Amino acid sequence: MFDLLSEDYIVAVVREAHRILRPSGLLCVSSLSSGVGGPSRLVSSAWPRVHALRPALVGGCRPLDLLARVAPSQWKVQQHFELAPFGVPSEVVVAARGDALQLLHAEG
Numbered sequence: 001m002f003d004l005l006s007e008d009y010i011v012a013v014v015r016e017a018h019r020i021l022r023p024s025g026l027l028c029v030s031s032l033s034s035g036v037g038g039p040s041r042l043v044s045s046a047w048p049r050v051h052a053l054r055p056a057l058v059g060g061c062r063p064l065d066l067l068a069r070v071a072p073s074q075w076k077v078q079q080h081f082e083l084a085p086f087g088v089p090s091e092v093v094v095a096a097r098g099d100a101l102q103l104l105h106a107e108g
Helices: 007-020 038-053 098-107
Strands: 026-032 075-083 090-097
Touching: 007 026, 090 098
Parallel strands: none
Antiparallel strands: 026 090, 075 090
16 A cells, blocks of 8 residues: 555665565555546545645545556556545556566566
8 A cells, every 4th residue: 555655665665576576576556546537536636635634534545656656667567457436546556577577588
């Protein structure tokens, strides 16, 4: 749940995941997102204002763009989902280490 982490910590977590994962390893991250349709975008647009005034009201979460945090030079996105159950927008990204793709092609 990256929406609970500071920007610096998100960078550190993604970097460390790349370091410790085997070449066949996958990274799966989720976060509150900017929305996928009218109602969820409305919820998402109000969220930062509430977070700025009283973070506890939204559990400390804030909308993020996950794809921007998974660098294409290091990761290859395998799956990307955006959903909004009950109007609360979420995003999920599953990415393989970039070198994992090179290894698969070399073995194939």
